[in-house]
Amino acid sequence: MAHSDPPSSDTGFRPIPPQPPPVTVVGPVRWVRDNLLSSPLNIALTALGLYLLWLVVPPLIDWGILTADFVGSSRDDCTSGGACWVFIATRLDFFVYGFYPDAERWRVDVMFAMLAGFLVPQFLPGVSARVRKWLGIFGLTVYPVISGVLLLGGVFGLEAVETGKWGGLMLTLVLSYVGIVAALPIGILLALGRRSHMPIIRTICVLFIELWRGVPLISVLFMASVMLPLFLPEGVNFDKLLRALIGIVMFQSAYMAEVIRGGLQGLPKGQYEAASALGLGYWRATGLIILPQALKMVIPGIVNTFIALFKDTTLVLIIGLFDILGTVQASIVDPAWGRVAIEGYIFAAFCFWVFCFGMSRYSQGLEKKLHTGH
Amino acid sequence: MTDIQSLQDPEGLVTGHELSHQVGAEVMIQITDMNKWFGSFHVLRDINLTVHKGERIVVCGPSGSGKSTMIRCINRLEEHQTGSIVVDGIELTDDVKKIDMIRREVGMVFQHFNLFPHLTVLENCVLSPIWVRKEPRRQAEERAMALLERVKIPEQAKKFPGQLSGGQQQRVAIARALCMQPKLMLFDEPTSALDPEMIKEVLDVMVQLAESGMTMVCVTHEMGFAKTVADRVVFMDGGQVVEQAPPSTFFTNPTSERTRLFLSQILKH
DSSP states (O other): OGGGSOOOGGGOOOOOOOOOOOGGGSSHHHHHHHHTSSSHHHHHHHHHHHHHHHHHHHHHHIIIIITOBOSOSSGGGOOSSSOBHHHHHHHHHHHHHTTOOGGGHHHHHHHHHHHHHHHHHHHOTTOOHHHHHHHHHHHHTHHHHHHHHHHHOSSTTOOOOOGGGOEHHHHHHHHHHHHHHHHHHHHHHHHHHHTOSOHHHHHHHHHHHHHHHTSOHHHHHHIIIIIHHHHSOTTOOOOHHHHHHHHHHHHHHHHHHHHHHHHHHHSOHHHHHHHHHTTOOHHHIIIIIIHHHHHHHTHHHHHHHHHHHHHHGGGGGGGTOEEHHHHHHHHHTOGGGOSOHHHHHHHHHHHHHHHHHHHHHHHHHHHHHHOOOO | OHHHHHTTOHHHHSTTOSSOOOOOSSEEEEEEEEEEEETTEEEEEEEEEEEETTOEEEEEOSTTSSHHHHHHHHTTSSOOOEEEEEETTEEOOSOHHHHHHHHHHEEEEOTTOOOOTTSOHHHHHHHHHHHTSOOOHHHHHHHHHHHHHHTTOGGGTTSOGGGSOHHHHHHHHHHHHHTTOOSEEEEESTTTTSOHHHHHHHHHHHHHHHHTTOEEEEEOOOHHHHHHHOSEEEEEETTEEEEEEOHHHHHHOOSOHHHHHHHHHHSOO
16 A cells, blocks of 8 residues: 555655564463463463363373274274274264165265365365365255265166165265255345345245244154144155255254344445445345355354254254264164263264364355455 | 525526536436435425536535435435436436436445445446446456546555555545446545545545546535535535535525525634
């Protein structure tokens, strides 16, 4: 900017050149002093914290790694008294594929590979924006269709695999991916509809949002799996997974709508006015000006909803679908393995954490990238 | 009101101000008996205003007098309830098509710039030409660069609005409005949100625009600008047009007592 230029010498004003800060203001020593040892109370708290860590961490490492068993095929291989990771290793196929037939599991692998194929580049530095964009578009449009065909089968010579056999991590990903990809656009439309000047559209959107937001997800799933078939005519039968999916999408899109409405309301009125004054109609103004800014503003809220959705998919357990937690839970009661509940739950928790943390990191990166200095 | 009506003769208005130019006989804006309410608050009362092609109008008045609301009615950012507004031969009604037609011909500059912060300066400028006028991108960008040149900030084209100073942002906003090649420019207090140092750079651009023959309606408190550039000064108070006169008459010999009081207050310093 022109204002940072030093003024011409004839004004007699000489700006002082910037100096490096004194060493005590920066660096790790300063950090430790500021954050850990700034007062007697903080010194005591730091000591207490270290003591607690010493109590907890070494035994955990000992149990989970040092004395744990990793190789083997049955309970008998878990002899050293630590964690029995053998259990996870031998059951891993079940945790990942559920009851999906052995011979057809390559189809699930292809789905996983494609998912990794367009997700991983979003995190890598050297990938150009254009490539990322097209991979993203692929992931949101083509990918769900290909995956659906691949997993369901019944066409192109692929053997049909009924959804009752889907399970494990694969089911968790299907539920949450469809939930995320469908809930966002529906949520956007609901949020726009709720702010519409047209009373009928507004009323419909308000009713929809308040209805779905006002009931627990469990009851939605129950309704979808138990009550809905009662109202359908004889012979008409929806797939159970499809019913659960619709329930999840409706439920989450209502939440999403309210998050996005927050962003729409947070935009200054001037943005709407400037777009109108330039002759952009409603849809162009919304698509080019309003939504890009509103969505950017509520990225934390959107990702929060995504993460909640991802974890809420575990509730399908109550309607007899086995997501990753369901498969773990079904396995830990196997008497042949004895007490492996802790290992099972840690594994399930770790799987959830990896995906949720990934989403969180991605959103932080996105926020930083989209920040344009205002 | 009667003596105000007599002042609306455009022939009498052109004489005696500093930037001589041609005011056409063609009417650009015709506001007739226009009234507007915000809820039950009667914000604009019996507004009558005629603006000819090439004319430069400065609207002034105390805050809350309805001047911003009035010019925002001209491109339908605010809806009027009674009376009529005809812009470039098109009457403003609920018809969305007509509103869009008028907005395409009317550029607007806001007090708070209202640039789109997620787009670069250049993208701000070409957005509407590309999406509304369906111009090829290259052509829109060439014109945008020429206009950024004219407002003296071509080097900022790739930056985001948030990286610019207020004065620079307002000049971009002017360039953005001009990119639609409007027949009429509305300015809603364009310098009120600026630091004193930056007011001049924006006013310079506006003076230059006036010299090019653009029809302009400016709500502003910059009386210096009014004196040098305006063909007519419109003074509003309490939602009414109290007086309109060429600046030479307006500043030296206003007819209304209310105008005199206003002028004495703002010109005291």
